[in-house]
Structure formats: structure tokens, C-alpha cells
Amino acid sequence: MNNKTKNSIIVITVLVLIFCVYNFFIYTSKESEHPIELSSEALLGQKLWQKNNCWSCHQIYGLGGYLGPDLTNVYSAPNKGSNYIKAFLNSGVKSMPKFDFSEEEKNALVAFLQQIDSTGYYPNTEADIKPYGWVEIKYKNEK
Amino acid sequence: MKSKASLLFITFALVALLFGILFGLFATVQYIDPDFLKEYVPFSKMRPFHVTSIISWIILCATGSIYFFISKVEKIPFSLPKLPMIHLIVFFLTGIGIYISYITGNMEGREYFAFTPILLAPILIGWVLFGINYFITIRKNIINWPVYYWMWGTGIIFMIYHLCEAHLWLIPSFREHFIKDMSVQWKSYGSFVGSWNMLVYGIGIYIMSKIKKDESVARKKTVFFFYFLGLINLMLGWAHHTYIIPTEPWIRSLSYVVSMTEWIVLVHIIYSWKKSLSLKNKQDNCMAYKFLMAADFWVFLNIILALLVSIPAINFFTHGTHITVAHSMGTTIGINTTILFASVFFIVSKIRNEILTFKNFKISYYLFNVSLLLFLSALFYAGVKRSNWMYFTKDLPFSELQDSLYSTYIVFLIFGVCLVVAISYLATVLLKIVYNTLKA
């Protein structure tokens, strides 16, 4: 092995070690001071969310497809909430498909959206934008 | 290994590309007419069809190209000569499985991997086979690797890692923690793209060094520096997806710092621009070279956009809008697809033993580049309007925003059609040549 190869291997090894430590912290992080765990009902909702590709038109925290609106805080938005969500699932407005969910499934999706809502804000309109480009976002459980 | 497996990879890649852009077109029509064939080609199916086909194009073409370069251009025999064909068969059957899973609505997966998660297993097997063969072969035959061998090797390993990471949600205790789950999900996507970029950029450097007949392109200290910088960003710099998710602040600040190192890349591009343009080479009219030049231009535009949206204060406004799509399609079409077209043109000129010159492809080449620019501009404009709607209008319903963007979506569709025409022409010509070689 010549020197150049050796150097490359050393650099890569160091980087990979950093990567391992980094991943360890991310995978085991508590994500926030008051982490929210999804209930089993919400987990069923998540399953339906994936199976029916809600994500292909909707976003959560701005991530997903863009044909429909973001749903992070639809549960707590003024004049929206549980019945409003169910109404959309029943009727299929515009490009949104009409779904044939049982009452239990609709409740599960609502529970999923409710628990997402409790994790934070999006859009985070009260965030504080700093001059050096950083954004101090507002967390939901901080007072 | 005969060139059969590598050329079949490229054939399937081109077919996936042709299907992929058609699905994209169908998806776009629903922006304009939400009821258009809503029952048969709903957006919720067309988007995953589009994105999966397009990712397949990138990955299959990159894989086929690497197999071809090693065995046919470098003339290094693979240590395990049967594996490429097995790899191909595994991927082919998995591809069929994915489409069946989509058509029948078994889409329990998540964005980008919407198929039923069992199909992850054969995908991983394919990559492991590729990796084993690659490392054994290259280690045995080459000492002092040029940078592209490092890049391909890195790409393969991190691809395997991040494919697994993207499926950590399958572990129940993991997906219960919604915020962590979501940030790891998008971390993995950022790095997944970083991994295929290692494969594709490596291909770009490879072809450039062959066209210029100058190995130093792939051996200089600076290219190694940029390779390591790219690797750091692959590992730690998936920032702009997740600034807005309420994770712990250190995760977000670290990503900010890491992604800002990419400014070095931008400065370097501007600095070395004149040198690369003033290069006079008798081959500078060949198609492969032309597409590499186009990639240069798109790298420049996209890196500016990527750098800007990686600044949290800007990301705050662009995140969750079509500016993100402009970024992702801008890079996957402008950079990945152009480099891969360069690669296929290079391969075709090798198998036919003649160079395909720019003359015959002028129209489609310009149509491709110009319509891409306008296509992305329309997306960008839609993104600005959406951002304005999110942050500066109060209580305007979503449907009114969509209505106000009607003419923008029409423009998007028109240039989308132009893009489809240009890509279809280029892909069909290449497909014909590759197919005829396979038949002969």
C-alpha cells in the first residue's frame, strides 16, 4: 500500500468514527425535553397515512408532496379539528380522493394528526430569525 | 464478464427514465385539472411511480456504467464474473415487484420507498453483491486508486447503510418517537441522495479524465479534498430538510455548520471556471463532453440554490414549497441526468467505435437545457407564491392559492412537455443503439 492510499484510509476511518458517534447520539436522543410517544391508535393512523399515501399530497413539517396543504397543525387550527378532518376524508375535495374508511380508521387518522399537532408548530410563525442566519424555532411545550 | 449485463442495466435504466417522465407528466396534469382521470391515475399513485422510476433510472444507469467502465474500458475482469448478471436479475425482479406493489395498492412504505417494505431485502442483496464484487476486483487489480474508485466504493457502502436507515421505522419502538423518527427518516434521504451522487459524480470525473486523456483529473490533491468534503456532507449535512422539525438544537446547528462548508465548492468552481472553458480539445464536440459541460452549468446554478436554502433564515421561507421541488428536480435532472447521459453517450461511442457528434443532437440538447431552466423557474415562482401565502397572508384558503397559481402550473406543464420531448428523443436514440448491440 503506498502512502497516498494509506492517508485516504486514515481520513476515511476518522470520518467514519465521527459518523458512528454522531449516529449514536441521534438514534438515542430524546429529541426534545418532553418527547411525545405515539399511542397505539395513532400508530394505526400512521399506518393508514402510509398505506393511502396521504404524504404524496400533504406535508408534515413541510415534508411530503405539494399538491395539498400541510397538515401539521390542522387538528388545532381555528375552525378545523376532528370533525373537519373526517369531513375531508368522507368527501374527497378537488384532487383529494374519496376514502372509504371505517369509523375506527377515521378516529385513528385523527389521533395521528392530533399527536403530530402536539409535537410542535408548522409554519413556525413565531420563530426568531437571527442576523447570522440562524432561526430560533418556537417549541410547543416551552413556556 | 461480457458487456451484456452492463448494457442490460443501461437498457432498463433508459426504459425507467421514459416511463418516469410520463408519470411526471400525468402528475402535473392534476395540478391543472384535479379531476383528470382521478380514479385511474391519482396523484397519490403517479408521484411515487414518477419518483421511483426516476430513482431507478439514476441507480441502474450508474450501476451499468460502472460495470461497463471496469470490465470493458479498463478491461479488468471481474473476480466473480457471474455476479453482475445475478445482480441484474435480482434488481429486475424487484423492479417488477415494486410496480406490482404500486398497482395493487400495497404501498405501506414511506415517501421515496412507497413499496411494501419486504422488497427492501432483494434491493439490499443486489447492493451487497455489487459491493463484494467491486471491492474484491478493484483491490486485486489496482494499487493507488484514482478518486473515482474511492467514490464508487463509498457510494455503494453508504447506499446500503442509508437504505437500512430509511427503514428504521419498521422497529416499533423507533416509530413511536415521532420527532426522532421523522428526522432520522429525512436524514437518511439526504444521505441516500449523497450516496448516489458519489456514484454519479465519480462517473463524471471518470469520463472527463478519459475524454481529456488526462488521469491527473482524478488524482490531484484538490479532487481528493472535494471527495472528503462531499463525504462529510453526506454523513452530517442533511440539514435543509429538517431545520424546522423541533429536534434538539445541537442537531440543527451542526448541520448548518457542515452544509456551509459547501461554499468552498462554489468558490472553487468559479475560480477554476476559466480553466475548464478555455480547454481546447479536439473532442469538445462529442456529446459526452457537451453533457458534461451542461452538468457544469447546472452544478453552478444548483449549488447556489442549495447553499441559500441551507441557511436556516432562508430555509425558513422556502421549506415546504415548490422551491424544494425545484431544488430536487434541478439536481436530479440538471446534474444527475446530464452526467448519466454523458456516460451513456460515452459508452455508446465505445461500443460503436465512433464518436456521436453534437451536430445531430443540437436541437434536443438545447431543448433539454432551455426547457429545464424554464420548467424550474415556474416551480420556483410557485414556491415563492406559496411561501408568501404561508407567512404573509392571513386565513386565505388553500384552494385560493392553488387557483391563483393556475397559469404558473400551465407554464410548468408546457415546459414539462418540452422536457419530455427532448429526453424521450435522446433516450430512444440511445436505447436503439444499445439494444442493437445486445441483439448482435
Ligand code: HEM
Ligand atoms: C429526468 C427527469 C426528471 C427527474 C430526474 C425528476 C425527479 C423528480 C424528483 C426527485 C421528485 C421529488 C421531488 C421532491 O420530493 O422534492 C419529482 C417530483 C415531481 N416531478 Fe419530476 N423529474 C423529472 C421529470 C419530470 C417531468 C418531465 C415532469 C412533468 C412534466 C415532472 C413532474 C413532477 C411532479 C409534478 C412532481 C411532484 C411535485 C409535488 O410533490 O407536488 N418531473 N421529480
